[in-house]
Amino acid sequence: MAWIRQIRNFFRPDGLQRDLHRELAFHVAERAEELRQSGMSEPEADRAAHRQFGNLTAQIERTRDMDIPEHLEAMLRNLRLSVRSLAKAPGFSATVILTLALGIGANSAVFSAIDAVLLRPLPFPNGDALLLITQAQRKNPEPNVAPVRLEDWNHMNSTLLGITGYYAQDSSELSGELPEKLKCEFVAPRFLQVLGVSPALGRDFAPQEEHDGGPTAALISDRLWRRRFNASPDVLTKALRFGKTSYAIIGVMPPSFHFPDRDADVWVISAPDYPFARSRELTWFTAIGRLKPAVTLAQARADLNTVQADLARQFPKPDADISPRVELLKESTVGGAERSLWILFGSVSLLLLIACTNIAALLMSRATGRQQEIAVRFSLGATRASVAAVQLAEVFVLALAGAALGLLVAMGASTVFRSLASDLPRIDEIALNWHIVLYCLACALVTTLLSGIIPALRSTRRSLSQSLAQAGRSQVSGRNPLQLTLVAAQVALAVALLGGAGLLLRSFQELGRVYPGFDPKHILTLHVSTTWAETGDQPGSKQRTDRILEGLRSLPGVQSAASTAFLPGVPNAYELDMTTAEGRAESEPKIRALARFVTPSYFATLSIPLLAGEMCRDGAGQPLAMVNRTFADRYLNGSAAIGHHLLAAGNSYIPPVAIDGIVGDAREAGLDREPQPTVYWCNNGLQPGTFFLVRTHGDPAALTEAVRHKLHELEPLRSVYDITPLSAHISDAYAENRLRTILLACFALTAVSLASIGLYGTLSYLVSLRRREVALRLALGALRNQVVGQFLGVGLRTAALGCAAGLVLAAGFARLLSGMLFGVSPTDSLTIAGVLTVVLAVSAAASLIPAVRAARVEPMQALREE
Amino acid sequence: MGEKKNDILQGTLVLLVLRTLASSKRMHGYAITARIHQVSEDLLRVGEGSLYPALHRMEQEGWIKAEWGKTEKNREARFYSLTALGRKRLQQEEESWRRLTEGVARVIRYA
Numbered sequence: 006m007a008w009i010r011q012i013r014n015f016f017r018p019d020g021l022q023r024d025l026h027r028e029l030a031f032h033v034a035e036r037a038e039e040l041r042q043s044g045m046s047e048p049e050a051d052r053a054a055h056r057q058f059g060n061l062t063a064q065i066e067r068t069r070d071m072d073i074p075e076h077l078e079a080m081l082r083n084l085r086l087s088v089r090s091l092a093k094a095p096g097f098s099a100t101v102i103l104t105l106a107l108g109i110g111a112n113s114a115v116f117s118a119i120d121a122v123l124l125r126p127l128p129f130p131n132g133d134a135l136l137l138i139t140q141a142q143r144k145n146p147e148p149n150v151a152p153v154r155l156e157d158w159n160h161m162n163s164t165l166l167g168i169t170g171y172y173a174q175d176s177s178e179l180s181g182e183l184p185e186k187l188k189c190e191f192v193a194p195r196f197l198q199v200l201g202v203s204p205a206l207g208r209d210f211a212p213q214e215e216h217d218g219g220p221t222a223a224l225i226s227d228r229l230w231r232r233r234f235n236a237s238p239d240v241l242t243k244a245l246r247f248g249k250t251s252y253a254i255i256g257v258m259p260p261s262f263h264f265p266d267r268d269a270d271v272w273v274i275s276a277p278d279y280p281f282a283r284s285r286e287l288t289w290f291t292a293i294g295r296l297k298p299a300v301t302l303a304q305a306r307a308d309l310n311t312v313q314a315d316l317a318r319q320f321p322k323p324d325a326d327i328s329p330r331v332e333l334l335k336e337s338t339v340g341g342a343e344r345s346l347w348i349l350f351g352s353v354s355l356l357l358l359i360a361c362t363n364i365a366a367l368l369m370s371r372a373t374g375r376q377q378e379i380a381v382r383f384s385l386g387a388t389r390a391s392v393a394a395v396q397l398a399e400v401f402v403l404a405l406a407g408a409a410l411g412l413l414v415a416m417g418a419s420t421v422f423r424s425l426a427s428d429l430p431r432i433d434e435i436a437l438n439w440h441i442v443l444y445c446l447a448c449a450l451v452t453t454l455l456s457g458i459i460p461a462l463r464s465t466r467r468s469l470s471q472s473l474a475q476a477g478r479s480q481v482s483g484r485n486p487l488q489l490t491l492v493a494a495q496v497a498l499a500v501a502l503l504g505g506a507g508l509l510l511r512s513f514q515e516l517g518r519v520y521p522g523f524d525p526k527h528i529l530t531l532h533v534s535t536t537w538a539e540t541g542d543q544p545g546s547k548q549r550t551d552r553i554l555e556g557l558r559s560l561p562g563v564q565s566a567a568s569t570a571f572l573p574g575v576p577n578a579y580e581l582d583m584t585t586a587e588g589r590a591e592s593e594p595k596i597r598a599l600a601r602f603v604t605p606s607y608f609a610t611l612s613i614p615l616l617a618g619e620m621c622r623d624g625a626g627q628p629l630a631m632v633n634r635t636f637a638d639r640y641l642n643g644s645a646a647i648g649h650h651l652l653a654a655g656n657s658y659i660p661p662v663a664i665d666g667i668v669g670d671a672r673e674a675g676l677d678r679e680p681q682p683t684v685y686w687c688n689n690g691l692q693p694g695t696f697f698l699v700r701t702h703g704d705p706a707a708l709t710e711a712v713r714h715k716l717h718e719l720e721p722l723r724s725v726y727d728i729t730p731l732s733a734h735i736s737d738a739y740a741e742n743r744l745r746t747i748l749l750a751c752f753a754l755t756a757v758s759l760a761s762i763g764l765y766g767t768l769s770y771l772v773s774l775r776r777r778e779v780a781l782r783l784a785l786g787a788l789r790n791q792v793v794g795q796f797l798g799v800g801l802r803t804a805a806l807g808c809a810a811g812l813v814l815a816a817g818f819a820r821l822l823s824g825m826l827f828g829v830s831p832t833d834s835l836t837i838a839g840v841l842t843v844v845l846a847v848s849a850a851a852s853l854i855p856a857v858r859a860a861r862v863e864p865m866q867a868l869r870e871e
Numbered sequence: 872m873g874e875k876k877n878d879i880l881q882g883t884l885v886l887l888v889l890r891t892l893a894s895s896k897r898m899h900g901y902a903i904t905a906r907i908h909q910v911s912e913d914l915l916r917v918g919e920g921s922l923y924p925a926l927h928r929m930e931q932e933g934w935i936k937a938e939w940g941k942t943e944k945n946r947e948a949r950f951y952s953l954t955a956l957g958r959k960r961l962q963q964e965e966e967s968w969r970r971l972t973e974g975v976a977r978v979i980r981y982a
Contacts, residue, residue, distance in 0.1 A: 035901040071927035
């Protein structure tokens with residue numbers, strides 16, 4: 006353990022020195038004493054003892070070397086030296102530190118997002134053991150699970166600690182003065198046990214509260230507790246009221262608990278033994294489970310499949326058609342964000358690489374200026390390694406400063422992430438922690454090596470340094486291909502990034518330009534609270550919808566109003582397999598279509614044209630449906646479709662309908678997707694989550710208050726919430742797209758500026774190196790234009806070389822992005838042309854300044870400096 | 872570290888110090904030189920220049936440990952004593968010394 010003691014000594018240099026002095030001085034004193042005893046006089050004995058011992062300071066030094074780690078000390082010496090020499094070059098230091106702060110900061114910022122979203126486990130104890138369990142019915146994925154089946158799975162399996170489930174409903178809470186919409190999570194028994202979380206105040210549900218007929222109890226969120234109950238502990242004596250039921254508040258969840266929804270307010274039990282929950286056909290829970298320790302995902306899958314096979318024997322209908330699907334909850338939470346984040350991370354890594362290259366070129370220029378200093382060191386006997394170490398230490402000092410600033414950038418970036426993409430999964434978990442700090446340090450180390458090694462090795466080549474030390478002042482012309490190559494590499498990387506950003510920007514632009522088949526402008530959307538229980542009374546819920554729509558239409562400024570289960574243009578692919586009552590030949594394609602549930606006024610409100618047949622009407626007795634043109638053309642020979650009867654295969658909720666008419670194609674399931682075959686059920690029952698759409702004459706947001714008043718008048722016990730223009734919903738749906746486009750564009754612009762700074766710096770350096778040569782040529786009659794042309798040529802040739810290499814890189818990058826593009830091909834010539842124009846124009850500007858400066862050299866003055 | 876020319880001597884010094892410390896509970900540096908001097912009947916003389924670096928190196932290796940204490944004349948001195956690791960080391964050093972002298976003796980006798 007020698008090194009531990011050595012390091013300890015390293016941190017107490019003064020104490021060590023004192024101890025050594027005491028110990029050695031004792032030795033000398035003892036010797037003097039002995040000599041005195043043998044008869045010497047006191048001063049004589051002292052002198053003799055000292056003479057014999059030798060130089061005390063040198064002895065202390067030599068002994069001390071045994072007590073401290075040599076490398077550590079040398080490193081510290083190098084660092085001290087670096088700080089001193091960097092302080093003498095503030096311009097250089099500031100440039101490098103800022104470049105690195107940008108590079109490392111952007112990199113760490115994206116890393117912090119990756120760390121929070123992808124790497125860290127879900128914010129539950131042992132969150133990586135949580136599973137999402139869904140069921141597939143005849144291969145159709147059906148996200149929800151029947152309560153009875155969930156209970157069966159829970160007690161029959163042997164690989165899971167427990168299975169629970171939840172569904173959400175926006176409910177109207179009635180204990181206050183006005184009804185307030187709260188997000189209610191209806192949960193299956195064992196909810197908190199499976200998640201491994203306890204309430205911060207109060208208790209979990211008791212067993213009797215998890216059954217039908219038991220006491221009704223509610224857990225509330227920290228947010229609701231603070232807002233409604235002023236964070237008072239006597240909340241546990243209060244109750245919430247939904248409809249006719251009162252729920253005693255038994256606990257408050259910790260502030261970090263936001264499961265399953267970020268805005269969850271209340272958790273109440275949905276007992277699996279409610280009479281209406283006993284059917285094996287009714288599915289409503291999203292099921293989650295927790296793996297037993299040391300059980301793998303594959304084992305859990307196999308186990309649940311066995312369990313389901315048993316259930317299929319017991320209840321052939323419908324369990325024989327059902328198979329469980331198991332995946333890690335984390336993977337399903339993160340979903341598609343993963344690819345975007347890795348692409349962003351790749352981009353910022355390229356950015357950091359550009360920064361490193363930039364610094365490498367700067368360092369090389371600086372090292373050439375210091376050849377004499379280096380030569381002096383060599384002549385004083387320094388080894389190549391120690392001279393190179395001094396230079397690396399310099400870079401490391403700069404990199405550390407850059408990383409520290411970068412950490413600040415990364416801290417600020419989480420705010421940017423949140424404002425740009427508030428819907429990104431787990432976005433609120435992004436925070437500064439020691440992962441990020443360590444990562445910044447690692448970045449500093451890597452950048453030191455990447456940008457420092459080549460300059461350090463090159464400048465310490467002995468032959469070169471010696472010859473240059475002598476020739477330094479009379480040098481006429483030197484070629485510096487390596488520096489220019491580095492600049493070209495920067496340009497290449499910048500072109501690749503700019504190309505990628507350009508493609509994303511063009512996609513974004515195309516997305517804004519496409520006509521989606523409906524008119525999303527001037528539409529206001531809103532929710533009116535209701536419960537699933539109320540949907541049992543179909544006629545009642547239809548009347549309610551009609552009353553609300555009538556009320557909305559009566560408002561001044563409203564053109565029309567409708568309701569729908571899904572918003573158009575917002576990705577939501579609820580698809581169904583269907584057959585026709587008329588029968589279909591085997592050779593005909595199987596019908597699979599997007600299912601939408603709308604009121605007849607939906608088409609007029611969204612300006613979707615009627616193409617054939619009639620617009621469906623309400624209360625016409627038999628349920629009716631509309632299909633879009635693609636559906637009719639693909640499956641039922643166009644207008645012959647009218648009059649056919651559609652059945653949703655294996656879905657008892659959805660009644661058979663007759664096709665009444667054909668409407669135009671609309672991009673229902675997302676602006677970036679071609680219209681799919683779509684069936685619209687003309688059904689206006691009010692359900693939790695139903696959207697009301699209002700077409701207004703003017704700005705839709707201006708009607709917010711009027712709508713609120715009118716509906717409060719009509720339905721005093723319901724809350725009206727989420728009053729938002731349709732365009733805002735659509736734009737939010739593409740937030741991830743927006744995030745990646747904006748960030749990549751920022752990175753690309755930074756890359757281009759870094760590369761142009763690199764070009765400018767290197768060229769300026771070349772010009773300064775060749776001042777005398779230029780002066781000589783000017784004195785001999787060269788034209789200033791020729792000088793400008795020459796340096797401009799060097800700059801543009803370098804940039805052109807970089808562009809050529811960059812186009813190859815950009816093609817690779819575009820391939821990676823291809824799944825995220827809309828309306829542009831990865832080899833879009835407009836983008837390529839734009840990128841080349843920008844890069845070459847910036848390069849020309851960056852080269853022109855040093856070139857003009859070169860031509861302004863005063864020959865006589867420059868030559869006299871010699 | 873140290874003069875290269877007396878590498879062997881340095882190795883021997885470790886053996887001498889360990890052996891000296893093995894025979895006593897604890898000793899300070901001056902006492903160690905005096906003891907070696909005395910036992911070898913003036914044949915061996917430990918240079919102060921190499922003693923203290925050697926002692927400190929051995930301490931870092933963990934063969935000996937040091938503590939401050941008072942001499943019988945009530946002076947502050949740094950006392951060294953052998954550790955278990957040092958005892959093991961001493962055996963190895965003695966063994967290799969024995970082999971070295973035996974080898975050298977054979978060469979002198981038979982070569």
